[in-house]
Amino acid sequence: MAAVTPPMIAPSILSADFANLSSEVASVAGSDWLHVDVMDAHFVPNLTLGLPVVQSLLRVTDIPLDCHLMIEDPGRWAPPYAEAGAHNVTFHAEATDDPVAVAKDIRAAGARAGLSVKPGTPIDDYLAILDQFDTVLVMSVEPGFGGQSFIPGVLDKVRLLRDRVDHGELRILVEIDGGINDDTIEQAAEAGVDCFVAGSAVYGTADPALAVQKLRGLAESGRDEAR
Numbered sequence: 001m002a003a004v005t006p007p008m009i010a011p012s013i014l015s016a017d018f019a020n021l022s023s024e025v026a027s028v029a030g031s032d033w034l035h036v037d038v039m040d041a042h043f044v045p046n047l048t049l050g051l052p053v054v055q056s057l058l059r060v061t062d063i064p065l066d067c068h069l070m071i072e073d074p075g076r077w078a079p080p081y082a083e084a085g086a087h088n089v090t091f092h093a094e095a096t097d098d099p100v101a102v103a104k105d106i107r108a109a110g111a112r113a114g115l116s117v118k119p120g121t122p123i124d125d126y127l128a129i130l131d132q133f134d135t136v137l138v139m140s141v142e143p144g145f146g147g148q149s150f151i152p153g154v155l156d157k158v159r160l161l162r163d164r165v166d167h168g169e170l171r172i173l174v175e176i177d178g179g180i181n182d183d184t185i186e187q188a189a190e191a192g193v194d195c196f197v198a199g200s201a202v203y204g205t206a207d208p209a210l211a212v213q214k215l216r217g218l219a220e221s222g223r224d225e226a227r
């Protein structure tokens with residue numbers, strides 16, 4: 001089955017020019033969310049940005065911020081992103097023993113809570129707690145770097161989640177992240193993704209806004225195939 005809401009595109013600023021973030025964000029006006037990759041050089045082998053940059057971004061854009069925390073100890077660090085005004089605060093299932101407590105704190109601080117799973121992490125282990133979340137972010141590359149190749153095997157997780165949502169057993173938005181581009185987005189849409197994160201496929205082009213539009217159109221086509 002296909003998702004019923006229009007496909008959402010969330011450009012990942014990991015592939016943007018960090019020296020010109022304000023104009024890079026403006027260049028994707030019309031995107032549904034802006035995906036903000038927070039990496040701590042511990043949970044993943046890369047270091048990007050943190051709360052001060054998110055606070056600055058919130059001052060220059062109306063696009064809802066989709067903060068993806070690839071960090072250790074999200075129970076300590078996640079709620080301030082919600083307090084700052086992030087729309088979604090997503091953390092990794094692998095980074096905490098108590099994901100429900102972290103989700104409750106994020107929601108209490110005013111944001112939507114997201115749970116992310118690495119490609120090798122089964123979603124079955126978390127189905128029973130997904131009612132505590134608003135989004136589930138299925139990683140289709142190993143988290144840490146942009147520009148990697150899409151791992152199609154993760155679409156089994158998307159199909160399982162889509163099925164649960166379509167049968168009313170779950171109310172959650174299904175998001176995918178990693179290797180999403182013109183060649184891969186249709187198969188992800190066909191599997192049932194609601195929201196598509198794309199970094200290099202947006203910021204690696206001469207016209208990021210056009211790239212977003214094109215990705216949205218291709219996601220629509222993938223949906224049509226699934227119907």
Ligand SMILES: O=C(CO)[C@@H](O)[C@H](O)COP(=O)(O)O
Pocket residue numbers: 012014015035037068070141142143144145146147148177178179180197198199200201
């Ligand atoms: O979180 C991550 C990587 O850890 C992603 O957001 C990537 O940054 C997406 O980049 P592309 O694969 O689309 O280039």
